[in-house]
Amino acid sequence: MCGILGILDRKGDPVGANELEAMGDRLKHRGPDGAGYHTDGPIGLGQTRLAVIDVQGGRQPIFNEDRTVTVVFNGEIYNFQGLRRDLEREGHRFGTRTDTEVIVHLYESRGIHLVRALRGMFAFALWDARLRRLLLARDHLGKKPLYYMLLPDRLVFASEPKAIFALKGIERRLRPSAIDAYLSYQHIPDPMTAFQKVRKLPPGSLAVYAGGGLEIQRYWSPPLPDPNAPATPVEETETLFREAVARRLVSDVPLGAFLSGGLDSSLVVAQMARLLDRPVQTFSIGFEDPSFDESRAAQRVAAALGTDHHARRVSCRPEEMLEKLVYHFDEPFADSSAIATFYLCQMAREQVTVALSGDGADELFAGYRRYVARRLIDYYEQIPEGLRRGLIERIDRWFPESTAYYGSNLRKKLRLFLEADRRYRSDGILLWSPLFTPEEKALLYRPEFEKLLAEDPVDDPVLEVVREARSHGLDSISEMLRVDLQTYLPGDILTKIDRMSMAHGLEVRGPFLDLALVERVSRLPWRVKLQGLTTKALLRKQAKDVLPDWVIGRSKQGFAVPVASWLKGPLKEVGRRALLSREGGFGALFRVDYLERLLKEHESGWRDHSLKLWGLLVLRRWHQEYIGG
Numbered sequence: 001m002c003g004i005l006g007i008l009d010r011k012g013d014p015v016g017a018n019e020l021e022a023m024g025d026r027l028k029h030r031g032p033d034g035a036g037y038h039t040d041g042p043i044g045l046g047q048t049r050l051a052v053i054d055v056q057g058g059r060q061p062i063f064n065e066d067r068t069v070t071v072v073f074n075g076e077i078y079n080f081q082g083l084r085r086d087l088e089r090e091g092h093r094f095g096t097r098t099d100t101e102v103i104v105h106l107y108e109s110r111g112i113h114l115v116r117a118l119r120g121m122f123a124f125a126l127w128d129a130r131l132r133r134l135l136l137a138r139d140h141l142g143k144k145p146l147y148y149m150l151l152p153d154r155l156v157f158a159s160e161p162k163a164i165f166a167l168k169g170i171e172r173r174l175r176p177s178a179i180d181a182y183l184s185y186q187h188i189p190d191p192m193t194a195f196q197k198v199r200k201l202p203p204g205s206l207a208v209y210a211g212g213g214l215e216i217q218r219y220w221s222p223p224l225p226d227p228n229a230p231a232t233p234v235e236e237t238e239t240l241f242r243e244a245v246a247r248r249l250v251s252d253v254p255l256g257a258f259l260s261g262g263l264d265s266s267l268v269v270a271q272m273a274r275l276l277d278r279p280v281q282t283f284s285i286g287f288e289d290p291s292f293d294e295s296r297a298a299q300r301v302a303a304a305l306g307t308d309h310h311a312r313r314v315s316c317r318p319e320e321m322l323e324k325l326v327y328h329f330d331e332p333f334a335d336s337s338a339i340a341t342f343y344l345c346q347m348a349r350e351q352v353t354v355a356l357s358g359d360g361a362d363e364l365f366a367g368y369r370r371y372v373a374r375r376l377i378d379y380y381e382q383i384p385e386g387l388r389r390g391l392i393e394r395i396d397r398w399f400p401e402s403t404a405y406y407g408s409n410l411r412k413k414l415r416l417f418l419e420a421d422r423r424y425r426s427d428g429i430l431l432w433s434p435l436f437t438p439e440e441k442a443l444l445y446r447p448e449f450e451k452l453l454a455e456d457p458v459d460d461p462v463l464e465v466v467r468e469a470r471s472h473g474l475d476s477i478s479e480m481l482r483v484d485l486q487t488y489l490p491g492d493i494l495t496k497i498d499r500m501s502m503a504h505g506l507e508v509r510g511p512f513l514d515l516a517l518v519e520r521v522s523r524l525p526w527r528v529k530l531q532g533l534t535t536k537a538l539l540r541k542q543a544k545d546v547l548p549d550w551v552i553g554r555s556k557q558g559f560a561v562p563v564a565s566w567l568k569g570p571l572k573e574v575g576r577r578a579l580l581s582r583e584g585g586f587g588a589l590f591r592v593d594y595l596e597r598l599l600k601e602h603e604s605g606w607r608d609h610s611l612k613l614w615g616l617l618v619l620r621r622w623h624q625e626y627i628g629g
Helices: 017-025 080-089 100-117 176-185 234-247 263-275 295-305 318-329 337-349 359-367 371-381 391-398 410-427 438-444 447-454 461-470 476-502 513-523 537-543 572-580 585-588 594-602 610-629
Strands: 003-010 035-040 043-049 069-077 120-128 132-138 147-150 154-158 198-200 207-210 213-218 254-258 280-289 309-316 354-356 507-509
Touching: 003 017, 003 069, 003 120, 017 035, 017 043, 035 069, 043 069, 043 120, 069 100, 080 100, 100 120, 100 132, 100 207, 132 295, 176 438, 176 447, 176 461, 176 476, 176 610, 234 263, 234 513, 254 263, 254 337, 263 295, 263 354, 263 359, 263 537, 280 295, 280 337, 295 309, 309 337, 318 337, 318 476, 318 610, 337 476, 359 476, 359 513, 359 537, 371 476, 438 594, 461 476, 476 507, 476 513, 572 594, 572 610, 585 610, 594 610
Parallel strands: 254 280, 254 354, 280 309, 354 507
Antiparallel strands: 003 043, 003 154, 035 043, 069 120, 120 132, 132 207, 147 154, 147 198, 207 213
């Protein structure tokens, strides 16, 4: 893993090395093992390096034989050895053992279509001196980030916005439509950012700058489900998964795995244990609150698989953690599980440089309970309106509060179902629970902010993906799986794991996101993955030969932290001061009376507004740091 950066002067003026170094200083956490810079007239490229493959010889930038093609790269190319052999047969000469060098020679052979041959996680910038062409690329699923800013005189890009803002004269202006999207999705979806003029390169996309213009090209989208696909391809997917794990074990530095005790991470570790000739180093954390401690389950799986397990119970200082999150994400990001991920990565980095994770299994194999909710709503909608009216409400009253269903209260589940059904009826879309519904936003937004929104009209990127999915005539659950894979996965899950791992110079690899596996499983009809009320049915069948039954049947537990209690304890006064203050322009966005209501209802225990309040607190701190400050 690394940080990459660059400047292209559109007027043709030389780029100064001091500017690149200033950008690189902001990305040292992504690459603690050194930095490299290259200037050639109007182009300047840089990289901060985390050395994983060819530790001694893989310093960047890397060039082709005559130094007319230059690349800076972040990520890992898992099929680089096979590509290298093919390129050597074509006559290309290599000077290093690193996977990065494959990119420059592959570009000489295939031009901008080289990305179609790459299998891995990557973001890179490639300069062709002969054609005066700059190519920016991001991997198929968006595992690695790339931000850019097109100015009248320059194109500036980097792995994180903080490097772009290291340059003099770069404005940090809030984008109202992005904040509105954040308050729906808990993150800001591609290609938007929280800043005017800064964009994210979307997953599976190229940006080509030539002849004075920048063109964004999509080179990959997930395959559509095939209704004629085999009903039970367990052996095939198991083979693809085993190969995916094996590809991610190539490393010249110590390697381990995250282990939560759930199905996904346990399956990764089980395959690693079969492939390695030594015990797998595994890592888990827990919090002092037992409701948020998965370390016991992880310890039990570790004992069953014979791993060298490391567990730690952490005590978090939430106000300090808030500062760290704002620094590392650069944008508002409300998924509080980032805190647990931060501590997990910090712990793992003490022992290893590379860790495998179970990220992506839920989106690929239908692991979220919202897929079950979607299926139930489809059935519910088939009941005649007269019979349907009040049905769930009456069922709700039949069950006592203590009735458990999938590890939580049934009455709570039914209420969530009713809320999902209400949203589904209003907009025809059931994604994940919004941070704020449109009705709640109407109570939250001040007229001044509503005016700013009206002046910044933009299509919601998530709804664009929904419309694209519907253009293919997909059924409701197939649509939902596709939308999650293209929006929630890169925008939330992969952003979280990238920033929190890079905060500690740790590389994280996800076997479930192997391209061959993703393309095969994406083609399968959803009924193979979701059977009855059983999520990840195909993956559970695959696990039968390698994991104990109690792991396979364990219900999903999110990687959560005790935010609700923090907001009544150590964050209570901090939250009140921050959210009710009118300083720094934040008070012009939201109604103080509504914020006061949320705080009082949460503190009294009348309602759990922890998600809303945490999201607003993150936004307030970000606004203070990047806009108001």
